[in-house]
């Protein structure tokens with residue numbers, strides 16, 4: 126499959142008609158808020174998540190509850206699931222969730238900083254995990270350190286983890302957040318080395334209950350973001366500015382609520398287990414057309430699935 130086939134496509138009138146009842150065909154599940162890094166731009170921090178809870182509450186679902194949600198999602202039309210966080214590899218149930226999702230028939234993906242991709246972890250998910258999306262924002266370990274992404278070795282460690290992932294036959298993707306600290310950098314060496322099937326480039330997104338304290342030092346304008354994109358156009362990034370990202374993801378939090386970033390502040394639904402997938406999703410809403418426009422619907426190359 127060519128890179129072109131994996132790029133965003135235009136929305137047909139027929140697709141537009143189904144927006145109101147659109148099924149959550151692609152879901153991002155933030156299975157934990159725990160992370161071993163402290164990125165200044167983090168969109169889902171442990172502190173922010175805890176502050177969203179009205180009363181003392183478990184911070185994770187039980188295994189039984191998690192498996193039930195996976196089944197409910199599948200029955201509601203979910204075909205692709207991306208496990209994220211927090212750092213999802215810190216969550217002990219992750220391998221079992223990946224296996225169950227794959228056995229249900231979903232495409233399975235993982236967003237990770239790479240630190241948990243040990244040989245034993247990869248062995249436990251081989252055959253069940255289709256793709257790994259690495260979070261790397263800079264060719265420089267030092268820049269990553271300045272952002273809070275790791276402790277001075279993030280780039281080197283992530284690239285070594287990518288070699289282990291590739292040996293297992295999993296697909297590699299790359300996610301990059303552009304902020305004031307890496308705006309002028311050149312990601313070409315990283316993209317050429319990693320050869321991701323998709324390289325997604327995000328404009329840093331304000332989430333006032335998550336990254337507000339760092340916003341002034343990190344924020345960039347739409348024009349500045351565009352200049353980063355133009356400098357990297359030969360590498361064919363999938364581009365997501367603030368407008369594109371807003372409400373175009375279906376996200377579940379660690380306790381099984383849908384979460385949406387409405388008005389730069391996260392809002393949460395009633396737990397899925399209490400009211401069902403579609404009623405809970407309707408509480409927070411999502412922008413199906415923008416999901417299609419940003420290229421959220423795509424197939425992974427068959428030979429590596």
Ligand code: SF4
Nearest residue numbers: 160162163164167211
């Ligand atoms: S690695 Fe991801 S989850 Fe962890 S702090 Fe950074 S952005 Fe947040």
